[in-house]
Structure formats: structure tokens, C-alpha cells
Amino acid sequence: MTPSMPKFQRLPLGSIRPNGWSHEQLLHDLEFGFAGCLDTLTDHASRDLFSQRIESSSEQYAWWDAETRGNWLWGYTMMSFLSGHRDHQTRALDLLQQLRATQDPDGYLGIYSPVSRYRHGNGENGELWAQSRALLALLTAYEFTGDGSFLSSVEAAVQLTMQHYGAGRSYFHAPASSLSMLVGVTHGLCYVDVMDWLYALTGNTAYRDFGVLLYDDFSNLPIPFANDDLSVRSLNDAHRPLSGHAVHTAEHLRVLAWAFHVTGREGLGVALDTAQRKLSRYTLPNGVLIGDESIHGLPSPDIGYEYCTITEQLFSLTSILQKSGSHADQIESLLFNAGQGARLPDGTGVSYLTTDTRLDAHAARPDSYSHFHGSHGRFKFSPTHEDVACCCNPNATRILSHYVSHQWLQTTDGTGLAAVLYGACTLQTTLMGVEIEIEAVTEYPFDEKITFIVRPQRDHQFQLYLRVPEWAQTHYLTLNGAQVSVDVGASGFVMIDREWHTNDQVEIVFDAGIVLRPYPSGEYAITRGALQYVIPIESETRLLKHYTKTRLHDVEVLPKRLKDAYQMLVLDGSRPDYDLSYRRTGVTSRWDKPSVHLTIGGLKLVPMGSSLLRRASFPLERQDP
Numbered sequence: 001m002t003p004s005m006p007k008f009q010r011l012p013l014g015s016i017r018p019n020g021w022s023h024e025q026l027l028h029d030l031e032f033g034f035a036g037c038l039d040t041l042t043d044h045a046s047r048d049l050f051s052q053r054i055e056s057s058s059e060q061y062a063w064w065d066a067e068t069r070g071n072w073l074w075g076y077t078m079m080s081f082l083s084g085h086r087d088h089q090t091r092a093l094d095l096l097q098q099l100r101a102t103q104d105p106d107g108y109l110g111i112y113s114p115v116s117r118y119r120h121g122n123g124e125n126g127e128l129w130a131q132s133r134a135l136l137a138l139l140t141a142y143e144f145t146g147d148g149s150f151l152s153s154v155e156a157a158v159q160l161t162m163q164h165y166g167a168g169r170s171y172f173h174a175p176a177s178s179l180s181m182l183v184g185v186t187h188g189l190c191y192v193d194v195m196d197w198l199y200a201l202t203g204n205t206a207y208r209d210f211g212v213l214l215y216d217d218f219s220n221l222p223i224p225f226a227n228d229d230l231s232v233r234s235l236n237d238a239h240r241p242l243s244g245h246a247v248h249t250a251e252h253l254r255v256l257a258w259a260f261h262v263t264g265r266e267g268l269g270v271a272l273d274t275a276q277r278k279l280s281r282y283t284l285p286n287g288v289l290i291g292d293e294s295i296h297g298l299p300s301p302d303i304g305y306e307y308c309t310i311t312e313q314l315f316s317l318t319s320i321l322q323k324s325g326s327h328a329d330q331i332e333s334l335l336f337n338a339g340q341g342a343r344l345p346d347g348t349g350v351s352y353l354t355t356d357t358r359l360d361a362h363a364a365r366p367d368s369y370s371h372f373h374g375s376h377g378r379f380k381f382s383p384t385h386e387d388v389a390c391c392c393n394p395n396a397t398r399i400l401s402h403y404v405s406h407q408w409l410q411t412t413d414g415t416g417l418a419a420v421l422y423g424a425c426t427l428q429t430t431l432m433g434v435e436i437e438i439e440a441v442t443e444y445p446f447d448e449k450i451t452f453i454v455r456p457q458r459d460h461q462f463q464l465y466l467r468v469p470e471w472a473q474t475h476y477l478t479l480n481g482a483q484v485s486v487d488v489g490a491s492g493f494v495m496i497d498r499e500w501h502t503n504d505q506v507e508i509v510f511d512a513g514i515v516l517r518p519y520p521s522g523e524y525a526i527t528r529g530a531l532q533y534v535i536p537i538e539s540e541t542r543l544l545k546h547y548t549k550t551r552l553h554d555v556e557v558l559p560k561r562l563k564d565a566y567q568m569l570v571l572d573g574s575r576p577d578y579d580l581s582y583r584r585t586g587v588t589s590r591w592d593k594p595s596v597h598l599t600i601g602g603l604k605l606v607p608m609g610s611s612l613l614r615r616a617s618f619p620l621e622r623q624d625p
Contacts, residue, residue, distance in 0.1 A: 020424030033347025034383035063126025070133025075397025107156035128188030246291020254316035340609025349381035416463030
């Protein structure tokens with residue numbers, strides 16, 4: 001039977017628990033990395049603008065610490081509950097109760113004093129952006145705990161904001177002279193994240209309508225304005241390149257996709273299709289949108305991309321995934337390659353800006369903002385990056401949690417479950433009144449075999465969808481040890497519809513080949529399955545700054561031998577698999593000690609996520625057979 005394209009909806013937070021390396025990484029990052037203590041490392045995370053409210057609504061930098069603290073509280077809460085770490089759960093909930101205590105009797109939960117709130121000053125403002133980060137943290141606590149007081153706080157805050165903005169009361173407006181300064185204002189479009197969640201939870205169409213109004217309001221601003229890449233007006237101009245802050249562009253994608261999803265308006269569908277086509281022109285083989293920090297140039301192996309962009313792009317794509325089932329391959333690549341490759345393996349730091357080919361992570365390396373602000377330091381590894389902007393580190397606490405929380409989806413008709421993102425995990429949910437547990441046992445992405453152990457409360461009929469990645473040359477499916485033949489339709493899924501019994505086992509194995517993916521430079525990325533492979537460069541770290549009473553540091557990473565940075569591999573197009581051999585040397589994997597690699601001659605290539613310094617692109621010598 002060939003499955004038709006199912007329609008999906010997300011499962012509540014807490015339905016999916018990580019196992020294997022992802023669970024170990026969450027725990028380790030909380031205990032030994034910056035994730036569990038960011039607010040003790042930098043004032044930017046400890047400063048609480050929700051209680052220490054500010055007067056100015058016109059300074060770009062005034063609202064930054066609210067973004068830092070809000071995103072960190074959101075990520076920290078997810079990590080604490082997904083990892084099952086009780087002490088961190090208690091601390092996260094205490095911090096969120098302190099946040100709730102700042103809420104005024106009228107429902108206001110934000111960062112501005114009464115004389116400044118709901119006003120734009122000269123055009124720059126962080127009102128909706130700051131509110132949204134805090135409200136998302138509270139909604140996260142609501143879903144994990146079931147405590148309705150968190151939801152009540154969010155609804156009271158949102159209903160007050162809706163009274164101040166709406167038809168005839170635009171949020172996205174500014175004098176023409178200040179249109180270039182709308183950084184906080186345009187971040188505020190992601191207040192729609194809260195509307196999306198509340199509409200899904202409550203079915204209240206007022207939340208849907210307000211979210212759509214915000215996107216329409218944003219799109220009605222006369223172009224050009226700061227971060228206008230995904231306004232309908234910009235997208236309708238086929239000759240207009242993407243040029244905004246990459247983080248804004250990545251996060252605005254989910255707003256456009258949601259607005260189309262809930263309205264079905266043809267013009268939004270055309271705009272969404274155009275957006276995805278434009279974005280593909282600025283996307284690296286590992287799936288990440290370039291931008292250091294603004295979007296410019298071509299997606300070459302040595303161009304920078306921001307950790308915030310990786311997180312926001314992954315969150316946008318998971319938002320689209322839960323509505324359409326698409327983009328799963330790109331989401332996996334974003335996490336396993338770009339995301340893992342931009343962090344220190346022990347969770348003690350991330351690089352603010354990263355490149356695929358990274359010959360050094362030198363603090364003095366300039367980026368496009370250096371010319372305007374005279375600052376460097378975005379390419380080093382740091383637990384805070386407080387010297388440039390403490391935004392990437394709090395966002396880094398969110399990325400793996402977002403991935404885990406979207407590994408399974410439910411069909412909207414309530415008759416099926418879909419494994420859409422792979423990795424070891426356990427799903428616990430209720431389907432048609434029956435409790436169901438499904439354990440996914442796998443070393444993915446280090447192995448392409450996944451075993452699903454199905455444990456319904458009682459014998460129960462439902463549909464099980466398993467995604468077949470685009471890179472899979474073939475797949476092999478068994479049910480309780482017997483081979484099963486199921487077609488893969490346009491949906492990209494195989495589907496088994498049967499009465500399930502306790503401890504039924506489904507095993508799916510994907511046959512992965514070596515695939516080259518082009519860079520505009522004419523060189524190629526080497527991929528196998530969900531992983532991109534690179535030549536690692538032996539490195540040494542240099543201490544730049546120590547954080548008192550911790551084991552955390554700012555460090556730069558340099559090659560031990562400069563000549564190693566010039567190693568080159570020329571791929572032979574006339575040879576099977578380009579003369580590359582795949583090796584697996586263990587049963588289990590860690591990113592710092594991967595069990596898989598490729599070899600060619602005397603060279604050993606490792607997953608990008610297992611490297612600090614690396615060469616990621618290679619020329620191809622094509623020879624006629």
C-alpha cells in the first residue's frame with residue numbers, strides 16, 4: 001500500500017524523552033557546560049529586565065538582556081525536563097515563578113515602565129520580542145507540568161497586548177528616518193510564536209487572527225526596511241536578494257509558513273514558495289543559512305554563519321515539519337553537522353560564527369560587523385560571548401531540545417503516529433483512548449538502523465509512519481523478524497496499519513551511499529547518510545578568559561601545525577565512491593569519539609560534528625571511464 005501524504009500535528013512537550021547520546025549530552029551540558037549556569041556567568045543573563053523595567057523604548061541595545069534571559073529560561077526549562085534532572089527542574093521552575101511574580105494586575109508582563117510600554121519612541125522597540133521570549137518559557141513550563149497558572153499568566157499578558165495593537169493600531173510603524181533601526185521591532189514579529197502555540201492549545205481564533213494581523217502589518221511596511229527579507233512585498237520582487245540579518249530571516253520563515261497554514265491564502269502560499277527558493281540560494285550543503293551576521297555573498301565553505309541562525313532555522317523548519325512533514329532531512333543535517341560542529345564537545349562553549357572549512361577559530365578574525373563596530377571575537381569559543389552579544393549561547397540551550405521534541409508527530413485525524421526525526425528516544429502518548437509507548441533504539445546518525453519497540457496498553461489498531469530519508473538508496477523493513485514490503489509514496493513515508501501488540505518490533509535499515517553536494521566554489525561536500533565528513537586538523541587551544549569559580553573559559557583554537565591547514569584531497573570521479581571507504585569501529589558513539597569515519601589513502605575523515613578545525617570542501621577530478 002502506498003501511503004498518501006498524512007497531515008500532522010505536534011505532540012505536547014514531555015511526550016518524547018531522549019535516550020542515547022542526546023540524553024547524555026543534555027545532562028552533561030547542564031552539569032558541566034554553560035547551559036545550567038549561564039545566569040551566573042554573565043550579567044546579560046542574570047539582569048532581569050522584567051522586574052527591573054527600563055524607561056527607554058528607543059535604544060537598540062536596551063532590550064538585549066531580555067532576549068538573553070528569556071531565551072535562556074526557555075532553553076534551560078526544556079533541557080531540565082527532557083533530561084529528567086530534578087534539581088535543575090526545581091531551579092528552572094523557581095526562576096519562572098519569579099518571572100510570573102513580575103506580572104502586573106492588568107496582565108502586563110514585559111520590560112518597560114508604565115510611561116514607556118506600548119510606545120515606539122523613535123522607531124526602535126523590544127516590546128513584543130521581549131514579551132514573546134518570556135511567554136514561550138512559561139508555555140514550556142505549562143506543557144511539562146500541567147500547571148494551568150502558567151497558561152493563565154500567558155493568556156492575561158497576550159490579551160492585554162492585543163488590546164494595544166490590532167486593526168488601526170499598528171505595531172510595525174516608524175518614521176522613515178528610522179526604518180533602518182527596526183532591529184527589536186522586526187524581531188517582534190516572532191510574537192507570532194506565542195499566537196501559534198496558544199491557538200493550538202485553546203482553539204481561540206482571536207489568537208490566530210492577531211498573529212495573521214501581525215504578519216500582514218509587517219508586510220505592509222514600505223520596503224526597504226531592516227530585516228524585510230520575508231515580507232510579502234520583498235518576496236514579490238524576484239530581483240531582490242536576501243540581505244537582512246540572517247537570524248531574522250530564519251525566524252521569520254515560520255511566521256510566513258504559519259500564516260499560510262491557518263489562512264490558506266494563495267498569495268501567502270506563493271510568497272512561502274518564493275521564500276524557500278530564495279533561501280536555497282544562500283544555504284550551505286549542511287542546510288544552514290549563511291550570514292556573518294547579515295546575508296551576503298555565496299554559500300562558500302569559508303563563509304560564516306551564526307549559531308543563533310542554526311537554532312532559529314531549525315525551529316522554523318520543525319514548525320513547518322509539524323504541519324507538512326517536510327524538511328526533515330535538512331533539520332537533521334542542521335543539528336548533526338552545523339549545530340554539533342559549532343560547539344565544543346563538552347558543552348563548555350560555542351562559536352558565535354562558524355564556517356564549514358575552519359582552519360582556525362581565532363578571536364582576532366574579523367567579520368562583516370567588524371568594519372562597522374570595530375569588534376572581533378565572534379569566531380572564538382565562549383560560554384557567553386558577552387563581549388559581542390550574549391545571544392548565541394542562550395539559543396544553543398534550545399537546539400537539541402527542539403529536535404527531540406519533534407522526533408514524533410501525530411496525524412491530525414488521531415489514528416496514527418509518525419517517526420519523522422531519528423534518534424534514540426521513547427514516546428509516551430495516548431491514541432484513540434489507549435496509552436502507547438514506542439521506544440526507538442538506535443545509534444543514529446552514526447548508524448542507519450532503527451528498531452521500534454511498540455508497547456500499547458492493550459492490543460490496538462493504529463497507523464505507524466516511518467520517514468524514509470531522501471539520501472536512502474534503499475530501505476529494509478522487518479516486523480517481528482519477518483521482512484515487510486511497503487511502498488514509499490510521495491509522502492516520503494512507509495506506513496504500517498495493523499493491530500499492535502505489546503513488544504511488537506519494527507526494524508528499518510537505510511542503505512546510505514556516499515553523495516557529493518556542491519559548493520558554489522566548484523568544490524564538494526562529502527556526505528554519507530545524515531552526516532557530512534571532513535578532514536580534521538589537529539589543534540591546540542589558547543586560553544583567553546577564565547570564568548571565576550568554574551571550569552569554563554573563552555578559548556581560541558589554532559592548528560598545531562600550520563601545514564595541516566593546507567592538506568588537500570582531490571576526489572576521483574572515475575572510482576567507485578570516489579575511492580572513499582566507510583568504516584565503523586564500535587557499537588556506540590559519542591561526538592568526541594565517533595564510531596564512524598571515511599578513509600582514503602592515508603587520510604581519515606570524520607563527521608563535521610566531531611571536529612573543531614577541519615577542511616570541508618574538496619575538488620573533484622572527473623575522468624572518463
